[in-house]
Amino acid sequence: MPRALMIQGTGSNVGKSLLVAGLCRVARRRGLRVAPFKPQNMSNNAAVTTDGGEIGRAQALQAQACGQPPVIDMNPVLLKPETDTGSQVIVQGRKLTTVRARDYKALKPQLLEKVLESFARLKVDNDLIVIEGAGSPAEVNLRAGDIANMGFARAAEVPVVLAGDIDRGGVIAQIIGTQAVMDPADAALVAGFLINKFRGDPSLFDDGYALIEARTGWRGFGVLPYFADAWRLPAEDALDIAPGRGSGKLHIVCLGLSRIANFDDLDPLAQEPDVRLTMLRAGQPIPGDADLVILPGSKATRADLDLVRRQGWDVDLAAHVRRGGQVLGICGGYQMLGRVVRDPDGLEGAPGDTPGLGLLDIETTMTPEKRLTETRAVHAATGAAFSGYEIHIGQTTGPDCGRPFAHVEGRAEGAVSADGRVAGSYLHGMFCDDGFRASYLSALGAAPAAASYAETVERTLDTLADHMEAHLDVAGLFDIAA
Known part of the structure; x- marks a missing residue:
């Protein structure tokens, strides 16, 4: 049976896209047929798919990490901001409509159907699906009708690992605070956490790591040092160029x-x-x-x-x-x-x-x-x-x-x-x-x-996979996939 694992974050830009790409490359090297999936993305940086649609550029890179061509089902809902209050809505590769942010909620029930439909198709041909959340499940004001984080995880019954960004500071509060505001039924799907972007000696965070485990009851999957070669991979956000x-x-x-x-x-x-x-x-x-x-x-x-x-x-x-x-x-x-x-x-x-x-x-x-x-x-x-x-x-x-x-x-x-x-x-x-x-x-x-630029990207994806295997409990992450 195909299995799936979802990486959510304590906030935007905590490194979810890179983590998913790295896990995809690790799984591929272990002989698994693996595919990325992001239910909903918000980005104007899009890629043209082999089946004639468009998806987020990050999912195209993740597909490359899997050794697969990018297809529309890897990112069934793509929001492309046109103004501060409105976005174009791309569904399964094609424009559906343009809506104001306050009106988007009304679309979500029908969008969830499309998201689950795409997810089901991906599962048919793959051993493992590595899923990327959007933003953070701590944004509980957006939980009703959510299709990007716990709303999808609950509907698809997939385990979640929460990633925190220590480079920003306050990672203990990021993770413990996220659990504190989550609905208990949502929190029950979280199988553990990991720390991303650590600089320096990771042992200095041992006490903080143990505190997070004790306060949340969640399993820790490791502390990942800052990946210095990330700049060699295509940037998801213009600010990251x-x-x-x-x-x-x-x-x-x-x-x-x-x-x-x-x-x-x-x-x-x-x-x-x-x-x-x-x-x-x-x-x-x-x-x-x-x-x-x-x-x-x-x-x-x-x-x-x-x-x-x-x-x-x-x-x-x-x-x-x-x-x-x-x-x-x-x-x-x-x-x-x-x-x-x-x-x-x-x-x-x-x-x-x-x-x-x-x-x-x-x-x-x-x-x-x-x-x-x-x-x-x-x-x-x-x-x-x-x-x-x-x-x-x-x-x-x-x-x-x-x-x-x-x-x-x-x-x-x-x-x-x-x-x-x-x-x-x-x-x-x-x-x-x-x-x-x-x-x-x-x-x-x-x-x-x-x-060669293409060879540089391929080499960097392999280096990222090596980096993650050296510092995270990757076997444990794959074991909890369900």
Whole structure:
């Protein structure tokens, strides 16, 4: 019979995604057919699945750890925030609706049915399912109708292990406090806890560890030291993107948009020794020594265009181009570079038009159909072939499209300005392709690394699995799976 184990956390960003990825890789190395599962995720960093939908990027990495292709059932509900109070709801890979946060609760009963349906399908073909919770079960104000944590665990009857983040401090209170506020029936499903991100000598926490065991009655599964190589894996949150650790010969700056989406384009650049990568935050001007400025994808293009102007980045970009700097817009960033972005149906907010940055002679009209596809392309400037993916709404036209960024199956894709300094494309993931990344960076005067990005990720997943096996009771965790 297939078994399952759920990792929940005392809060967001305690390392649940990495823990699940590591456990998945350990299970795979032990000969198990294993799959990841996250009932509900909230992220604008999505991946295109092999069955034509989209899931959270973290679940795609976890699928890789399992040696499996990503499929929609691994993350049946994906919430993609468009505003501070509303999100697009993706169910089993496809958009269902857009709702305000206060109205989402009414959807949960029907969403739980889909979640359990996806979970049941995964169980058919796997020996073990490693499940990731979302946020924390301590958020008891959200418990009614919950599908992400204990609501799912109760419905699916799966054991739970609670992960606490000692790097933030207060981990004893995190775990004991979570038990204190949980419904007793929920707490009864918790089989134990583990401590994540410890720095220093773990024996110094022996007394704290024993106190948690005594006060909760839960079994401890170990203290996991901080995993220093985590930066080599694709970041789930834009705030986790590692700054460039290279010599800084080539300075690449990415604008930190408020609704940044599909920023996995940046992860391979952060690992280039000749690249200094800067993720620009609100209030920071574009540095004068930037060689390339990237406008990344956005879940709310027009809203982020307003942000660009409020930050003064539009003025900085114009000055950057006048100095001879390069600009690359990807997906939503590509749309921003044009003359105007039109949204007649209000797909990303109130209907209307927003002037673009005017750095490309193009215009974009938002359309209801979302393009979701893996893509093979050829870069027009260098002739380098590469793999990527598309995940966007909107159609872009204009004179600069006559100078395409790439060619896809014989058709022109993207646009380049007459002077060649500004380019835009709908293609995500291009920098994950080693050959393309090398040719692109070489054209900008950098010496690209010889290492394969894909091999680096694979090696890091194995190192993570070694790390977890050395410090956690992994056999005990697999034994409690039910």
